[in-house]
Amino acid sequence: MTQKRKLRCAIYTRKSTEEGLDMAFNSLDAQREACAAYALSQKSEGWSVLPALYDDGGFSGGSMERPALARLLADVQAGRIDIVIVYKVDRLTRSLNDFARIVDVFDAAGASFVSVTQQFNTTTSMGRLTLNVLLSFAQFEREVIAERVRDKIAQSKAKGMWMGGTVPLGYDVIDRKLVPNAEAATVVHIYQRYLELPSVMALMEELEAQGIRTKSHVSADGSKRGGIPFVRGPLYHLLSNPIYIGKVKHRGLLHQGQHEPIIDQPLWDAVQAKRSQAIGDRRMRGNSQHASLLTGMIRDHVDRPMSPSHAIKNKRRYRYYVSSMAAVADGQRMAEAALRLPAADLEQAVIEATAALLSDQQIILDRPQVDARAMTSRMNAVGRLSNMLAHQEKGKVRQALLDLGLALIVYPDHIDASISRQKLAAMVDDSSTEQQDDGWRIPLVIATSPDRRGRNLKLVLGSPPSQQPRVNPELIALLRRAEAARQRLLQHAEPNTLIDREDERLARLAFLSPDIVAAILDGRQPSSLTPRRLLKQVNLPLHWNEQKAALGF
Structure with missing residues (x-):
């Protein structure tokens, strides 16, 4: 008698919220126990449960961004798993598109998928059909729940209720309502000093010298956050937060809040007028010869924003993007060496890489085709976008890159660049309807090589140089x-x-x-x-x- 082959089984569990996860026996344990019992019943077929745990507690099934799921798919691709067991199919995902992608990974690796309570097998066409129908209902249920939550939040904010989130400086939350505290005087001080000082940068430096910090709070997991020096982003947010005049903002509309204001209307109006003037001045300077095209779209490998900088040598100005050390709060990221890139070379490389991507007709063909007229319209839209990137002034090029959702992450030896597939589709199809980004990115190819000092990057525009042999x-x-x-x-x-x-x-x-x-x-x-x-x-x-x-x- 031929001995049955041993089948390695991995149990995946998921729970959407963190509620109850600290209990001795929680929902994840119950799911794993049921899956393990099912695997034990198949022991005669060669099933054996692997000791590795793939638990995603507090992660929604509507997204693929889950650490345990990522490890599971990586192990499947590496050939370490033969069967994936879940309690119900919606524990794996509630998205039909994500499910198709996951099954493709399983099929490519020759792995099977089993739902304990629903008895499905993805290796048969009928099993796939049944799963797709079930997942359609699961996705519908998730979307209906999301709509109900959004409607509840909208109605509550229209009544001026505080709906949670980060508690702003100057308030405490008592009985789910915002109540001013002793920090309110600090908020008034910041608003008044902004009117008296020439810029936000000057205000930021003064607040740091005075020891004024952001609001500190303890999160649900016990970690302490905040209590750090103000930087430009949080400071701009504080100066423009309508919470401080007793308002609640939702989808661009202001509603009268149920909490007490900290800032009076005249002081608020004066601060907003000064901010508007400063924003207008920056926009007027945005098309200048030395404007930085990629500001706000580029970060380094430890998530530090890379800010524009320059140096002057022999009366010639050299622009760079440099890792911003001021915006880093933790010591680990401070210890990383700052990265510096020549701005002009990088901007040209990004424009050329984006234009090269748009010249690929597959980008258009991947979109659903309605008719020949729609296809022609898309071709023309891509042509106009490519031409604009090559010939328009820097301000318009920057806005186009922002509209495409450009993101660059700089590593010590390479650059990861990408644009949003959803935003590109909206521009190609000339869609004015605001859609939520689906998270899918289209990579841009930017060839780089590290310089001899090993800390900065030297851009290579064109084909990369011949590489030294690297035995793997x-x-x-x-x-x-x-x-x-x-x-x-x-x-x-x-x-x-x-x-x-x-x-x-x-x-x-x-x-x-x-x-x-x-x-x-x-x-x-x-x-x-x-x-x-x-x-x-x-x-x-x-x-x-x-x-x-x-x-x-």
Whole structure:
């Protein structure tokens, strides 16, 4: 009798809120216990539960941004999991689109998905249909709940009620209502000094010298937040928060609040008039020769904003983007070396990368096609956008990049740049309807290389320079495992013999082109070729030239 193959099972649990998670036996424990009992009932089929825990407590099923789910998908892709068990399918996700993406990951890795209380199997077409129907209802339920919550918040704010969030400086929350406290005098002082000083920067420096800090509070997990020196963002927010004149803001509308104001109307009006004038002056300067195009869109790898800076040498002005140390509160990020990039080179690289992305017609073809006229309209819109990036003044280019949701993250050895797919679609389709960003990003390609000092970045506009050989021991070990798997399959190539699924996946890599194998051994493979990517090549071509193209050679 042939022994059944051992199937490695991972249990995934999720709870939308953090309520009750501190109990000795909570909802996550109940889900895991039910899943473990089901796996035990399948022990005769070779099921075995892995010890790793994949628990997402306090995370919504409407988003893929969950740490345990990310670890689960990574382990599935790495071939460490054969079956994923959940208590109900909506524990995995409540979004139909996210579910399709998750199932694609499972299928690519040859993994199965089981719902304990609903008995579904994603390997059959009927199972997929039933799951899609169920998830449609789950997504509908989530959207209805979200609409009810939004309606309740809107109605409550229209009545002037405080609906939670960060408690502003100058108030305490008593019986779910804002009540002025001793900090109210500090708020009045800040408003008055803003009128007397030339700028917000001068006010910020004075408040730091006087030891005036942001409001401190203790979060639900016991960590202390706030109580740090004011920087521009929080200071601007304090000076424009209508809470201080007894108002509650919701979707651009002001409602009379149920709390007592701290700032009187004349002082508020004077501060807003000065702010409006300062904003107008900055906008007038926005199209100047030395305006910084990417301000507010660029951060470094430890989440510090990179601010414009400049130096003058031999009467020539050199602009840079530099990691802002003033905006960093914790010591760990302060300890990281500041990064500095030449502004003109980076701005040109971003414009060229965005224009190159827009020239790719696949960006348009990925959008749903209505008719030929709509397709022509999209083509024209992309053409106008590309032309504007190349020829318009800097102020309009900056606004276009903001509309595209441009985001840059600078690392010591590379730059991650991307735009919002949803915002690009809105611009291409000329949609004026405000839509929530779905979180999907389209990457931009910006070639970089570290300079000799290893702290700054030197931009390479065009194809990157030839790289030194980089031997990857993990890739070489993967090739050895592939050859060993091929040998095992040949030795056990008998009728009615169960084939180990992992050996089957690995053995495919034993038929790589000799040129590809030689390049990996010499360290001449593309930087994008990683062990994970090589394992994910399920349909690897047999033709050697096609293999090179598929793997980026």
